[in-house]
Amino acid sequence: MSFENVINRKNTNSLKWDHTAERYGAQELWPMWVADMDFRAPEPVIEAMQDVLNHGVFGYHRRPESLREATTAWIAKRFDWMVENKQLVFTPGVVPAISHVIQTFTEKGDGIIIQPPVYYPFYSLIESNERKLLRNPLKETEQGFTVDLEDLEVQMQKGAKMLLLCSPHNPIGRVWSADELENIAMLCEKYNVLVVSDEIHADLVLQGKHIPFAKAAAKKDINVVTCMAPSKTFNLAALQLSYVIFEKEELQKAYEAHLQQQFVGIDSPFATAAAEAAYREGETWLEEMLDYVRGNVRYVKEFVDTNMNLLDVMEPEGTYLVWVDMRKLNMDASELESWLRKEAQVAFSDGHIFGKEGAGFVRINVACPRANVEEGLHRLQSAYDTLISSK
Ligand SMILES: Cc1ncc(COP(=O)(O)O)c(C=O)c1O
The missing domain is CATH 3.90.1150.10 (Aspartate Aminotransferase, domain 1)
Known part of the structure; x- marks a missing residue:
C-alpha cells in the first residue's frame, strides 16, 4: 500500500x-x-469488515474465541510475552477500561500517580472518579526525558494506591528501557502500588523494543494490569475495541464482576472481525x-x-x-x-x-x-x- x-x-x-x-x-x-x-x-481488515457488511444481518454477536487466539499470538510474536487466552478481558476502549480499573481497585480519595507531561485524559480519569492526583513529572536530562525515581518514591510515600504508566509514553515518545521499568517495578513492590500500564502505543516502536511492564516486572510481587488495543496500531480507533491483560486471577475476577455490573462489553461484529484480521494479516x-x-x-x-x-x-x-x-x-x-x-x-x-x-x-x-x-x-x-x- x-x-x-x-x-x-x-x-x-x-x-x-x-x-x-x-x-x-x-x-x-x-x-x-x-x-x-x-x-x-x-486491506485484509477492510475485507473482513466488508464480509460482515455484505452479510447484511447485524443481530446480536458474540466475540469469537479465535479473536483471543489471534491476540495472544500477536503479543507472543511482537513482544515475546506469553499471555494465555483466558487472561484477556475485552473492553470498548482503553480510556473507559482504565476508568473501570480505577473504580474496581481504588476508593474515592485514593492517590493515583501520573507522569506528566502525559496523555491528558489521565487527569480527567482521576478527577472524574474523585481520586487524588499525584504528579511525578518526567525529568529532563541531557539525553532527553526519563522517570524521576526519587520523586516517584516521594509520591508513593504519600500513600499512592496506583500508578498510571504510559508505555510507550505519549506525548514524549519514550519507549521505556528494561532498567527504567525494573526500577519502577521495584518501587511499586516496596510500596504495594498497583500499576496500570497503558500500552496502547506498544506496536508503534520506531527505535528499540517495547517491553511490556508486566514482563519486566515478572519477578516482582506486584499487581499489574496492562491495557492494549489494535486501535492505534492499525488505525481502528473508531471501532472501540481494546483489552486488559491480568496476571492475577483474583484481580481479573473483580474486574469482570465490575464490568458485568456496569453492563460493559465489546461485541460489534465489525470490531471483532477487523481486530482479528489485523492481528492475523496486518x-x-x-x-x-x-x-x-x-x-x-x-x-x-x-x-x-x-x-x-x-x-x-x-x-x-x-x-x-x-x-x-x-x-x-x-x-x-x-x-x-x-x-x-x-x-x-x-x-x-x-x-x-x-x-x-x-x-x-x-x-x-x-x-x-x-x-x-x-x-x-x-x-x-x-x-x-x-x-x-x-x-
Ligand atoms: C496513551 C493513550 N491511551 C489511550 C488512548 C485512547 O484510547 P481509546 O481510544 O481506546 O480509549 C490514547 C489515544 O491517543 C493514548 O494515547
Whole structure:
C-alpha cells in the first residue's frame, strides 16, 4: 500500500478534519493533532469488515474465541510475552477500561500517580472518579526525558494506591528501557502500588523494543494490569475495541464482576472481525507504515533543524507523535497557542494540555502522507520567518 496517497477525510465526521474548529476556534487550520492516522487500514481488515457488511444481518454477536487466539499470538510474536487466552478481558476502549480499573481497585480519595507531561485524559480519569492526583513529572536530562525515581518514591510515600504508566509514553515518545521499568517495578513492590500500564502505543516502536511492564516486572510481587488495543496500531480507533491483560486471577475476577455490573462489553461484529484480521494479516502493513512514519520523523527533524533553529525536535522512540520544544521562542502558553493558530494556521496539540511541564512544547502527529507533513511545516516556517524578521 502507498502511504503517500492523500485521502480526503473532510465531510466524513472525522474528529481531526471536520471538528478542528470546536477545539481550535477555526476550521481552516491544518490539522495534525488527535492521534489517529490519515492512512487507510490494512486491506485484509477492510475485507473482513466488508464480509460482515455484505452479510447484511447485524443481530446480536458474540466475540469469537479465535479473536483471543489471534491476540495472544500477536503479543507472543511482537513482544515475546506469553499471555494465555483466558487472561484477556475485552473492553470498548482503553480510556473507559482504565476508568473501570480505577473504580474496581481504588476508593474515592485514593492517590493515583501520573507522569506528566502525559496523555491528558489521565487527569480527567482521576478527577472524574474523585481520586487524588499525584504528579511525578518526567525529568529532563541531557539525553532527553526519563522517570524521576526519587520523586516517584516521594509520591508513593504519600500513600499512592496506583500508578498510571504510559508505555510507550505519549506525548514524549519514550519507549521505556528494561532498567527504567525494573526500577519502577521495584518501587511499586516496596510500596504495594498497583500499576496500570497503558500500552496502547506498544506496536508503534520506531527505535528499540517495547517491553511490556508486566514482563519486566515478572519477578516482582506486584499487581499489574496492562491495557492494549489494535486501535492505534492499525488505525481502528473508531471501532472501540481494546483489552486488559491480568496476571492475577483474583484481580481479573473483580474486574469482570465490575464490568458485568456496569453492563460493559465489546461485541460489534465489525470490531471483532477487523481486530482479528489485523492481528492475523496486518503485520506487513504495520512494518511498512512504521518505515513510512520513520521517514516522516526524519523529514520533520531535518526540516526544523535546517529552517527553524530556535525549535528542537525530540525524536520519538515510539508513537507517531513528535514532541517539539518551542521554549526558545519565549512565549507563554497562551501566546504560543495564539501564534500557532493565527499566524501559522496549524492545529498541533498544545503542550500544556498534557500538564504544565508541557508548556512551550507542541505535539505534531505525523501519521499522514508526507505532503500533509510538508504543508503543516511550511505553514509553521512561514510564521516563524515573519516572527524572526520582526525581532
Ligand atoms: C496513551 C493513550 N491511551 C489511550 C488512548 C485512547 O484510547 P481509546 O481510544 O481506546 O480509549 C490514547 C489515544 O491517543 C493514548 O494515547
